[in-house]
Amino acid sequence: MRSILIFLLVSLLETHAIISPPNALLEISAEIFNNWRDTRKKFMDSMKHPMGLPHFNCSRPILDSATSVHQLHPSQIDVIAALGDSVTVAQAAKSSSIFEILEQYPGISFVTGDDVTLNEQSTLINMFQKFSPRVKGGSSDRIRKFYDFNFAVPGSFSYELPDQAKKLVKTLKRRLGTDNSKKWKLVNIFIGHNDLCQFCNNETLHGPETFGNAIRSTLFIIQSDIPNVFVNIMPPINVQIHSQAHQVSPFCELSHKKTCPCIFELDKKDYKKIKEKFDEQLREITNEFNEKNNDSNDFAVVIAPAMDLKSIPLLDNKPNVGLLALDCFHLSPIAHDVAAKQIWKGLFEPIQSKTITNQTSVGFDRFVCPPTECSFLRTSKNSVDCEPPKNFRFLPILPESSTVGMNMPSFLVPAFFLMGSVLILLFVRASFRRPSSEFSDERQYLLLPMRRADLNDNIF
Ligand SMILES: *[C@@H]1O[C@H](CO)[C@@H](O)[C@H](O)[C@H]1NC(C)=O
Ligand SMILES: *[C@@H]1O[C@H](CO)[C@@H](O)[C@H](O)[C@H]1NC(C)=O
Ligand SMILES: *[C@@H]1O[C@H](CO)[C@@H](O)[C@H](O)[C@H]1NC(C)=O
Ligand SMILES: *[C@@H]1O[C@H](CO)[C@@H](O)[C@H](O)[C@H]1NC(C)=O
Numbered sequence: 029m030r031s032i033l034i035f036l037l038v039s040l041l042e043t044h045a046i047i048s049p050p051n052a053l054l055e056i057s058a059e060i061f062n063n064w065r066d067t068r069k070k071f072m073d074s075m076k077h078p079m080g081l082p083h084f085n086c087s088r089p090i091l092d093s094a095t096s097v098h099q100l101h102p103s104q105i106d107v108i109a110a111l112g113d114s115v116t117v118a119q120a121a122k123s124s125s126i127f128e129i130l131e132q133y134p135g136i137s138f139v140t141g142d143d144v145t146l147n148e149q150s151t152l153i154n155m156f157q158k159f160s161p162r163v164k165g166g167s168s169d170r171i172r173k174f175y176d177f178n179f180a181v182p183g184s185f186s187y188e189l190p191d192q193a194k195k196l197v198k199t200l201k202r203r204l205g206t207d208n209s210k211k212w213k214l215v216n217i218f219i220g221h222n223d224l225c226q227f228c229n230n231e232t233l234h235g236p237e238t239f240g241n242a243i244r245s246t247l248f249i250i251q252s253d254i255p256n257v258f259v260n261i262m263p264p265i266n267v268q269i270h271s272q273a274h275q276v277s278p279f280c281e282l283s284h285k286k287t288c289p290c291i292f293e294l295d296k297k298d299y300k301k302i303k304e305k306f307d308e309q310l311r312e313i314t315n316e317f318n319e320k321n322n323d324s325n326d327f328a329v330v331i332a333p334a335m336d337l338k339s340i341p342l343l344d345n346k347p348n349v350g351l352l353a354l355d356c357f358h359l360s361p362i363a364h365d366v367a368a369k370q371i372w373k374g375l376f377e378p379i380q381s382k383t384i385t386n387q388t389s390v391g392f393d394r395f396v397c398p399p400t401e402c403s404f405l406r407t408s409k410n411s412v413d414c415e416p417p418k419n420f421r422f423l424p425i426l427p428e429s430s431t432v433g434m435n436m437p438s439f440l441v442p443a444f445f446l447m448g449s450v451l452i453l454l455f456v457r458a459s460f461r462r463p464s465s466e467f468s469d470e471r472q473y474l475l476l477p478m479r480r481a482d483l484n485d486n487i488f
Contacts, residue, residue, distance in 0.1 A: 056282050061126060064279035064356070071343055071350030077362050078394075080147045084158050086397030094212055096325040097258055098409045099416070102375075102398060103159035105258075106211035107177055107200070108152060108166075110139040111192040111246070112218040114182030117167075117175070120353035121361055129355040132182060134167035138359070138367040139216045140178040142166025149361055150368040150395065152216065164203075185222045185234065186242040193249040200254060212256045214405075216332075216371070217246070220264030220306055225288035227302055236302070240309030247317050251327045258405055259329040260375070261314065263307050263336045267291060268299035272340045272347040273356055280349070280356035287357055307336075318408045328407040333384050334370035341390040351390070369395050376403070378411035 094104040110116045118133040118141065135143030141151035146158060156163045165177035177199070179192040196215070204211055219242075223234040232238065243261070250257055271291050273280040284291060294302070314329045321327045340347040349356065351363040359367065366385070373396045374382050383389070398404075402414035 056279060060277070060279050060282070064277040065354065067277055068349050068352070068354065068356075071346075071348055072360065072362065073350075075343060075348070075350050075362060077365070079362065079365050080144070080149045081155075081395045082147050084146060086158070088159055089403070093210060094256075097212075097256070097328040098325065098404070098407050100212060100258060100405050101159070101403055102156050102405070104212050105156055105160050105163055105214050107164045107204075107213040108140055108156055109177035109196055109200075109213060109215045110137070110165075110180050110218075111189060111196065111215065112180035113184040113221055114180070115221065115359060116140075116180030116216075116218050117178060117182060118359070118364060119182050120355045120358040121364060123354040126354075129353070132173065133169050134173060134175050134178055135169040136361055136364055137167055137178060137180075138364040138371070139218075140165050140167040140176065141364065142176075143168050143170050149365045150372070151364065152214075152368050152372060155368065155372050155395070156214075180218075183222060184219060185226075186219050186239040187233075189217070189219050189242045190245040190249060193246045197249060197253040209255045212258070213254060214258050214260060215250060215254070216260045216262070217243075218262040218264070221267055224264055224267045224299070224302065224306070225290055228290035228293040236305035236309050239306055240313055243310060244313050244316075247313065247329060251317065251321065256326045257328075258407070259327075260332045260371070261310060261329060262332045262334075262371070263310055264303075265335065265337055266299055266303045268294070268296055268303075269337060269339050270357065273349055273352065276347055276349050277356070283356045287355075328409075330379055330405075330407060331382075332371055332374050333382055334374040335367050336384050337386075338384075339387060341385075341387045348390075366390055372396070375405050378406050379408055380411060 088103055089101060091101055091104055094100045114120075114132070116137055116139055118135075118137040120129045120131065121133045121136055123129045123131055133141075135141050136149060137151060139152050141149070142153055144151060144154065146154045153163060153166050167176050167178040168174040177196070179196050179199075181188070181192065184192070200208055200213070220239055223239055227234045247259065250259060267288050268291050270280070270284055270288060274284070291299070310331055314331055317327075317329050340349075341351065342348060343350065351360055351366070352358070353360050370385050376396065376399055377383060402410065402416075404410055404414060406414075
């Protein structure tokens with residue numbers, strides 16, 4: 029990486045080419061890049077998207093550990109895990125210069141991002157933390173990159189997914205020990221973008237059947253080796269919609285030529301067809317698993333279509349590139365915030381009527397509390413008939429305490445207000461949030477040296 033950076037610097041000084049990797053496949057003038065950066069910033073500034081959630085006032089039930097995946101409340105989730113590609117580790121999300129576009133920012137990932145509190149940016153884990161304060165799985169890049177239960181790897185194709193699942197299984201066994209059989213896990217899966225970007229180069233290797241087989245093997249591993257698990261699978265975004273950004277900036281076109289070549293080879297219709305086949309695989313396989321596990325109370329898999337965008341949402345009638353990262357490919361922090369809220373909301377929608385974010389609904393759909401009529405994560409069974417367990421009691425709504433670390437036991441909260449020292453607060457909060465014993469040696473080992481996406485890799 030260092031050598032690439034130096035090379036970039038040198039080429040910037042000498043030739044005005046701002047991205048010029050050694051193979052010189054992508055040469056972009058400083059002017060094009062700067063225009064793109066400014067345009068994107070204008071979109072971001074004019075979005076007025078409310079980040080995070082300033083007032084959390086959902087009621088929280090007091091429940092024993094869940095006995096069935098069909099009666100699973102967010103407060104009963106103990107671990108949030110993620111499998112997938114670079115979108116899930118928030119590649120490029122916070123990049124502010126060309127030198128950072130290959131960085132990952134797992135701390136703000138819409139699934140496991142734990143560097144942000146809910147009143148800064150929503151992520152699935154910080155929403156779950158409000159109900160289940162001790163939930164594990166948060167990832168961070170505050171001091172060093174820390175992935176915890178986020179097993180997504182940038183550049184992954186779907187056929188690499190089963191390996192991620194195996195690592196998850198191993199880590200759960202090691203970290204939870206005998207508790208593994210009691211704790212409830214939510215596993216979020218978001219994969220297939222690299223397959224869609226490379227489909228035209230090998231229709232077998234990156235085709236729907238390979239995708240389907242990978243999902244099937246992955247679910248099989250999860251179902252056999254992870255007790256008490258709710259699997260949330262997001263269909264891949266149709267990468268073809270990225271070409272809408274080409275009308276906003278030539279940078280996007282140049283960047284996509286390198287990172288998602290097939291959107292130049294195949295047209296909208298082709299992509300519609302391919303994407304339908306991917307989606308069909310997903311439907312068939314999830315049905316297959318839910319039928320096979322019809323009598324099981326400890327496994328369920330659900331398709332989460334909330335972010336299955338049909339086009340880039342508009343802002344002033346133009347594709348809203350403020351939702352894209354500086355590489356014009358990945359998601360910006362705003363998009364991670366939207367994704368988290370939409371996926372969260374979808375968890376409580378019956379499987380047959382889940383909503384999909386569209387051009388007009390981005391930003392307008394707000395965070396929802398688990399609905400009182402059925403506050404469980406919806407599965408194929410409770411989507412038909414949602415029966416509450418006996419003894420369902422609610423805690424009173426607490427006053428907002430989100431300036432205090434979310435993992436802090438509530439009995440400590442008054443003490444902190446008394447102390448009133450921001451420095452002490454931050455210090456203690458940091459140690460609460462990331463006790464060093466919680467760091468997964470295995471995960472660090474597996475990722476170091478970390479596999480970096482570089483411009484020759486698949487960008488997703
Ligand atoms: C939560 O707070 C918002 C804003 O103050 C309010 O509109 C909403 O009704 C409240 N919800 C509940 C369940 O109290
Ligand atoms: C596509 O990938 C498969 C599996 O790796 C390989 O056997 C086949 O030769 C590839 N086809 C082309 C045209 O590269
Ligand atoms: C699953 O089991 C229920 C009864 O528990 C039954 O009514 C339903 O038809 C079964 N579904 C499938 C797909 O087998
Ligand atoms: C967009 O989504 C919103 C909220 O889910 C929905 O009310 C609206 O009908 C959708 N619009 C279109 C054009 O699908």
